[in-house]
Structures are given as structure tokens and as C-alpha cells.
Amino acid sequence: MNVLGVESSCDETGVAWVAAHGDEPPRLLAQALHSQAAMHRDFGGVVPELASRDHIRRVLPLVRQVVADVGQTLHDLDAIAYTRGPGLAGALLVGAACASGLAAALQRPVYGVHHLEGHLLSPFLSHDPPQFPFVALLVSGGHTQLMRVDEVGRYTLLGESIDDAAGEAFDKSAKVLGLPYPGGPALSRLADFGDDTVFKLPRPLLHSGDLEFSFAGLKTAVATQARKLGPNVCEQDRAHLAAATQAAIVEVLVHKSLAALAATGLSRLVVAGGVSANSRLREQLDARCAARRVRVHYPELALCGDNGAMIALAAAMRLQRGIATPTHGYAFDVAPRWPLDQLAPAAAG
Numbered sequence: 585m586n587v588l589g590v591e592s593s594c595d596e597t598g599v600a601w602v603a604a605h606g607d608e609p610p611r612l613l614a615q616a617l618h619s620q621a622a623m624h625r626d627f628g629g630v631v632p633e634l635a636s637r638d639h640i641r642r643v644l645p646l647v648r649q650v651v652a653d654v655g656q657t658l659h660d661l662d663a664i665a666y667t668r669g670p671g672l673a674g675a676l677l678v679g680a681a682c683a684s685g686l687a688a689a690l691q692r693p694v695y696g697v698h699h700l701e702g703h704l705l706s707p708f709l710s711h712d713p714p715q716f717p718f719v720a721l722l723v724s725g726g727h728t729q730l731m732r733v734d735e736v737g738r739y740t741l742l743g744e745s746i747d748d749a750a751g752e753a754f755d756k757s758a759k760v761l762g763l764p765y766p767g768g769p770a771l772s773r774l775a776d777f778g779d780d781t782v783f784k785l786p787r788p789l790l791h792s793g794d795l796e797f798s799f800a801g802l803k804t805a806v807a808t809q810a811r812k813l814g815p816n817v818c819e820q821d822r823a824h825l826a827a828a829t830q831a832a833i834v835e836v837l838v839h840k841s842l843a844a845l846a847a848t849g850l851s852r853l854v855v856a857g858g859v860s861a862n863s864r865l866r867e868q869l870d871a872r873c874a875a876r877r878v879r880v881h882y883p884e885l886a887l888c889g890d891n892g893a894m895i896a897l898a899a900a901m902r903l904q905r906g907i908a909t910p911t912h913g914y915a916f917d918v919a920p921r922w923p924l925d926q927l928a929p930a931a932a933g
């Protein structure tokens with residue numbers, strides 16, 4: 585079975601080809617990605633209209649590139665998958681239109697995939713794939729969630745952010761520190777030169793006793809500290825503040841992940857979404873989980889951010905289990921707001 589995946593929910597256009605034979609683990613044969621980060625940088629964040637237009641420009645050349653890299657033809661595809669949501673409506677429509685058009689022309693089924701299901705399953709394409717059941721820490725630009733995952737499509741929300749997501753906290757704090765969009769990776773690089781004990785920042789909801797997160801106050805604390813340092817802050821203090829910010833976010837993520845493992849009695853953790861690329865988060869989780877004999881699984885670094893591979897993979901894993909439902913009549917079906925725990929097990933989109 586050959587599945588083409590198209591991702592266009594935010595500022596990355598991603599296309600990938602995944603092959604799955606019988607019940608063997610799906611394999612990624614090729615993927616192509618275009619990041620719009622440079623285009624949005626001048627605006628300090630994603631401009632939805634520009635994002636949609638750029639997806640239109642990029643998506644078909646990326647499809648051609650992936651098909652050429654695999655060395656097969658579009659007719660060798662058995663199914664087309666696209667990100668149905670959540671995401672920016674106009675951006676999602678580009679992927680939906682491209683996938684539905686291709687599927688209609690090829691007379692193949694088309695599947696609308698949940699973006700977070702894609703992230704959550706992305707470690708199945710890594711060199712160390714997980715086994716069900718596990719706790720998933722989903723940390724992206726728009727979501728911070730802890731999920732209990734029993735099988736593909738069986739997701740129970742354990743806790744989530746009541747305001748900003750972890751990625752958003754990285755991005756907004758980075759902006760305060762004068763770093764370019766997207767701020768997460770830039771803040772993390774700057775933090776390498778800082779001492780995380782110089783500035784004290786809050787750990788919101790650390791001891792709340794539940795699995796909820798809140799990062800809005802942290803961003804305010806970073807802004808207050810930056811204001812105290814003034815406009816002529818030296819490079820070293822900026823690095824110290826970046827390190828303190830990263831340490832605060834990571835400590836909360838690690839603490840709540842361990843609490844979720846204890847509450848569920850599970851001994852496997854999957855970390856996915858853009859922030860799962862963060863090296864401090866990985867170090868701390870690896871160390872704390874090893875002490876508790878918990879296995880931690882991550883996506884390959886190249887698949888932490890948004891990409892087409894995770895979308896093709898999610899559709900392929902559902903197809904292998906007979907729980908994928910094609911979109912009827914090639915409708916351009918998108919769902920900009922779509923909670924993952926409301927995803928019916930029997931529906932791919």
C-alpha cells in the first residue's frame with residue numbers, strides 16, 4: 585500500500601510517500617518540505633493569507649519531487665491523505681484541494697488526517713518505534729497536551745494547557761529577547777550560552793496536583809525581567825534569561841509527564857510536536873525516565889516539526905487497522921478547530 589501525505593496546516597508545506605505492506609511498520613520512502621519561516625520573519629509570526637498563497641505555489645512542485653524521488657508514478661499510489669485540521673482554514677484548504685484533486689483524478693480514496701494524530705504517531709517512523717499503550721506529551725506551537733494512547737484512534741486527554749502552548753511560550757519569550765521567528769530553536773541555541781540559575785522564573789501549575797499547564801504567566805515574567813534589564817542588556821544576560829526560560833518550561837513539561845505516567849501506571853512515554861526537538865527537554869526526560877525505568881520515544885529530528893510524512897503515516901496506520909474512512913465525494917473537507925480526543929476511532933478524518 586502506497587500513501588501520499590500532504591501537510592499544509594500552518595507555515596510548512598510538506599509532502600511525503602509512505603509504503604506499508606501487510607501489517608509491517610510503514611516506511612517513509614521520500615519526503616519534501618518547504619518552510620515559510622523566512623517569509624513570515626519580517627512580521628514576527630505567521631500571516632495566514634501569505635501562508636495560504638505560498639502553500640498554493642509550493643504544493644504541486646513538492647508532490648512532483650517526492651514522486652520522482654521514489655521513482656514510481658502517481659498511479660502507483662493507493663491513497664492520498666491530507667491534514668484536515670486543526671490549523672489555519674485557508675492553509676488547510678490548499679492541502680485538502682490538492683489531495684482531493686489528485687485523488688479524484690487517480691480514482692483513489694482521500695483521507696483527512698488529524699494533525700496532532702500525525703505528530704503523536706510520528707515516532708513510529710523512528711529507529712526506535714514505541715509500542716502501545718503509552719502516554720503522549722504533545723508539544724507544538726498551538727498545543728500542549730498529555731494523552732493516554734491505547735491504540736491508533738484511542739486517545740484520552742489527561743491534561744492540557746489552559747492558555748498558551750509550550751511552543752508559544754518559547755516563541756513569545758524569544759520575541760521579548762529580540763530573537764527572530766520562529767523563536768523556539770533560536771531561544772534554545774541562545775540558552776546554551778547561559779546559566780539557568782541567574783534569573784528566577786515561575787514554574788506555573790507545577791504543584792497543582794493535576795495535569796493542566798499554563799504558560800501565559802511565564803511569558804509575562806520573562807517580559808518583566810527583560811524590562812528590568814533594559815534595552816542595553818548585554819549578550820550574557822540575554823543568554824542567562826533564555827536559559828532560565830527554557831529551564832522553567834522544560835521543568836513543568838517533565839514534571840507533568842512523570843505525573844501522567846504515575847497516574848496511568850504506564851511505562852512508556854512518547855514526546856512529539858515541534859518542541860520535542862528541544863535538546864534540554866530530551867536530556868531531562870531521558871534522565872528522569874531512565875531512573876523510573878520508563879522508555880521514552882521521540883520522532884527523528886527531521887520529523888519533529890510539521891511534515892507530510894506523519895500525515896501519510898497516520899493514514900497508513902489507520903488503513904492497516906481497517907479504521908480509516910475516506911472523505912465522501914472528494915469534498916474539500918477541513919476542520920480548523922478539531923479536538924483530538926473527539927476523533928472517533930473509526931474515522932480517519
Ligand code: KG4
Nearest residue numbers: 724725726751768769857858859862889890
Ligand atoms: O509542531 P510544530 O512544528 O507546529 C505546530 O503544529 O504548531 O511546532 C512548532 C513549535 C514552535 O513554537 C517552535 O518554536 C517550537 O515548536 N520549536 C522548538 C524547537 N524547535 C521547534 N521549541 C523549543 N526548542 C526547539 N528546539
Ligand code: ZN
Nearest residue numbers: 724858889890
Ligand atoms: Zn504541528
